[in-house]
Amino acid sequence: MAKVLMKGNEAIGEGAVRAGCRYFFGYPITPQSELPHYLAKRMPQVGGIYLQSESETAAANMVFGAAGAGARVMTSSSGPGISLMQEGISYLAGAELPCVVVNMIRGGPGLGNIAPAQSDYFQAVKGGGHGDYRLICLAPASVQEIIDLMQDAFDLADKYRNPVMLLADGVLGQMMEPVDLGDEILRQAPEKEWAATGRKKGGPKRLINSLYIVPEDCEQHNIRLSQKYSVITKEEQRWEEYRLDDAKLVIVAFGTCARICKAVIDRAREEGLAVGLIRPITVWPFPNDVLSRVRETAEQFLSVEMNMGQMVEDVRLAVEGRKPVHFYGRVGGMMPVARDVLEEVKKLYNGGAV
Amino acid sequence: MKKIFTRPEALTDLPFHYCPGCTHGIAHRLVAEVIDEMDIYERALGIAPVGCSVFIYNYLDIDMYQAAHGRAPAVGTGIKRVLPDRLVFTYQGDGDAAAIGTGELVHAAARGEKITVLFINNAVYAMTGGQMAPTTLLGQKTTTTPYGRDKDANGLPVKVCEMLAPLDGSAYLARVSLHNPKHIMMAKKAIRKAFEVQMRGDGFTLVEILSSCPTNWGLPPLEALKWLEEKMIPYYPLGEYKTPAEEVQI
Numbered sequence: 001m002a003k004v005l006m007k008g009n010e011a012i013g014e015g016a017v018r019a020g021c022r023y024f025f026g027y028p029i030t031p032q033s034e035l036p037h038y039l040a041k042r043m044p045q046v047g048g049i050y051l052q053s054e055s056e057t058a059a060a061n062m063v064f065g066a067a068g069a070g071a072r073v074m075t076s077s078s079g080p081g082i083s084l085m086q087e088g089i090s091y092l093a094g095a096e097l098p099c100v101v102v103n104m105i106r107g108g109p110g111l112g113n114i115a116p117a118q119s120d121y122f123q124a125v126k127g128g129g130h131g132d133y134r135l136i137c138l139a140p141a142s143v144q145e146i147i148d149l150m151q152d153a154f155d156l157a158d159k160y161r162n163p164v165m166l167l168a169d170g171v172l173g174q175m176m177e178p179v180d181l182g183d184e185i186l187r188q189a190p191e192k193e194w195a196a197t198g199r200k201k202g203g204p205k206r207l208i209n210s211l212y213i214v215p216e217d218c219e220q221h222n223i224r225l226s227q228k229y230s231v232i233t234k235e236e237q238r239w240e241e242y243r244l245d246d247a248k249l250v251i252v253a254f255g256t257c258a259r260i261c262k263a264v265i266d267r268a269r270e271e272g273l274a275v276g277l278i279r280p281i282t283v284w285p286f287p288n289d290v291l292s293r294v295r296e297t298a299e300q301f302l303s304v305e306m307n308m309g310q311m312v313e314d315v316r317l318a319v320e321g322r323k324p325v326h327f328y329g330r331v332g333g334m335m336p337v338a339r340d341v342l343e344e345v346k347k348l349y350n351g352g353a354v
Numbered sequence: 355m356k357k358i359f360t361r362p363e364a365l366t367d368l369p370f371h372y373c374p375g376c377t378h379g380i381a382h383r384l385v386a387e388v389i390d391e392m393d394i395y396e397r398a399l400g401i402a403p404v405g406c407s408v409f410i411y412n413y414l415d416i417d418m419y420q421a422a423h424g425r426a427p428a429v430g431t432g433i434k435r436v437l438p439d440r441l442v443f444t445y446q447g448d449g450d451a452a453a454i455g456t457g458e459l460v461h462a463a464a465r466g467e468k469i470t471v472l473f474i475n476n477a478v479y480a481m482t483g484g485q486m487a488p489t490t491l492l493g494q495k496t497t498t499t500p501y502g503r504d505k506d507a508n509g510l511p512v513k514v515c516e517m518l519a520p521l522d523g524s525a526y527l528a529r530v531s532l533h534n535p536k537h538i539m540m541a542k543k544a545i546r547k548a549f550e551v552q553m554r555g556d557g558f559t560l561v562e563i564l565s566s567c568p569t570n571w572g573l574p575p576l577e578a579l580k581w582l583e584e585k586m587i588p589y590y591p592l593g594e595y596k597t598p599a600e601e602v603q604i
Contacts, residue, residue, distance in 0.1 A: 023436060049435050053428070054461035061425035061458070065401075065432025068419050073432070091422050196417035196433075198396050198440055207411055209420040 015150025060088025090129030094210025115333020247276030375575025424455020
């Protein structure tokens with residue numbers, strides 16, 4: 001099929017539709033608005049429902065209801081809206097409901113601004129809401145990858161009965177790139193025996209619930225969730241490697257930041273510096289496997305982020321103190337400039353910084 | 355021998371955990387009886403609140419959901435949009451529906467969401483320890499209004515049916531009471547009517563059910579029912595606040 005030019009936010013919508021998602025509940029916020037705009041048009045064309053909720057809190061809970069009823073369902077927002085959704089996301093994780101939540105990150109904290117950032121990393125990969133839970137968290141770096149990952153996002157959500165977050169920044173949402181939409185086969189949600197759709201007489205009672213009032217039961221629930229998260233950690237780590245094999249200095253960056261870092265690496269290589277990239281595609285589970293491998297041969301690491309240093313903590317955990325891990329970041333909607341990152345790389349490479 | 359009274363099929367045989375004199379058990383039974391009588395067991399989906407009655411999911415023998423505090427109307431919206439031919443009802447206390455969940459309640463009504471809210475008003479937060487609710491009466495003592503609710507300090511009680519009636523999306527709104535057998539029968543009729551209106555697709559429906567909380571009111575069960583009748587009903591008048599233009603036959 002011929003390639004079409006699509007905006008990142010629209011690609012999320014089209015990818016969701018092609019993944020069999022038929023329900024979208026959301027509340028407007030910049031810089032992700034083209035996604036609800038797109039789905040408001042697209043959902044009725046495929047027999048789906050687009051509903052603008054009264055708040056992000058309500059949207060997350062509408063997702064809860066629709067997911068419990070067995071549907072493939074999605075919501076989307078940006079920083080401040082995701083904060084409001086956290087209550088619902090915790091309940092979704094607690095009740096083990098599959099769904100997709102999109103966070104098109106903007107500058108913060110507070111109202112911040114509408115410019116791109118990666119400052120919601122902690123919130124996305126360390127919980128965000130109350131309780132002991134994890135989200136599978138996918139971080140695309142191109143519009144094509146958005147299309148591909150949306151299919152996986154819904155499949156992973158159903159496979160593990162867990163919310164999946166698509167984590168990107170405003171640049172990716174606004175960026176237009178040619179994409180191959182793939183075949184026309186639209187996926188269907190799998191049969192969900194556990195969904196509460198009306199009890200047949202004599203059939204099993206279905207309960208969509210996150211309440212375990214007896215501490216022993218609640219502990220068992222948490223342990224079971226934790227075992228699920230362990231399986232996901234083992235099975236679902238994804239990353240991209242770029243000019244990594246002989247790299248003495250390894251940059252770790254995700255999303256838009258990783259694209260900038262690829263340019264940095266190309267320039268560094270031209271100057272004879274052995275620099276490579278690890279781009280986490282899953283930021284949770286964090287790709288510890290590749291870092292465990294590379295930490296044996298690399299001499300130092302540099303985490304480049306659009307925040308004040310969040311993912312760098314996971315890089316340090318993965319490197320386990322065996323090699324120095326450095327950080328370079330821009331915040332508030334400012335993007336790292338390739339020239340500046342290259343300067344940082346040169347300084348580190350030549351032993352100029354500790 | 356003709357059987358004239360039995361346990362509703364939609365009610366499990368688990369003993370209720372409620373305090374003596376609490377009317378949640380009566381309300382649960384009425385819901386189960388209506389589900390039986392409408393022969394809608396396989397299509398009924400209930401949403402439990404946060405609060406004393408969260409365990410309604412153990413007592414109703416149907417598929418159930420448990421929602422976050424106040425969010426049941428949003429959860430109900432999600433369910434009903436996916437399964438439009440089901441009966442979807444929430445069961446919420448006054449803290450749940452009239453305080454933390456006011457936004458979800460008002461907007462579900464404004465959208466004309468085809469769900470039913472069963473709103474248990476006992477004028478107090480019960481499970482959390484008898485604090486003031488939005489529905490607490492003026493002068494009523496609670497653990498957070500130890501000198502009685504004062505309008506300047508604590509604001510005025512919220513009348514939910516009256517608040518929702520002007521919204522065009524609301525199709526049926528009624529306030530009933532469980533303080534005596536006659537009113538219990540009237541409450542059952544209102545619940546059935548709300549369910550019928552929902553299934554007919556007319557819009558949002560709500561039945562406010564005035565209920566007793568002897569424990570947090572500090573009254574013996576019978577005195578609690580008397581207090582409900584003498585103090586609550588004058589401030590929260592019973593009756594239908596909104597009915598569909600075309601009468602539903604029940």
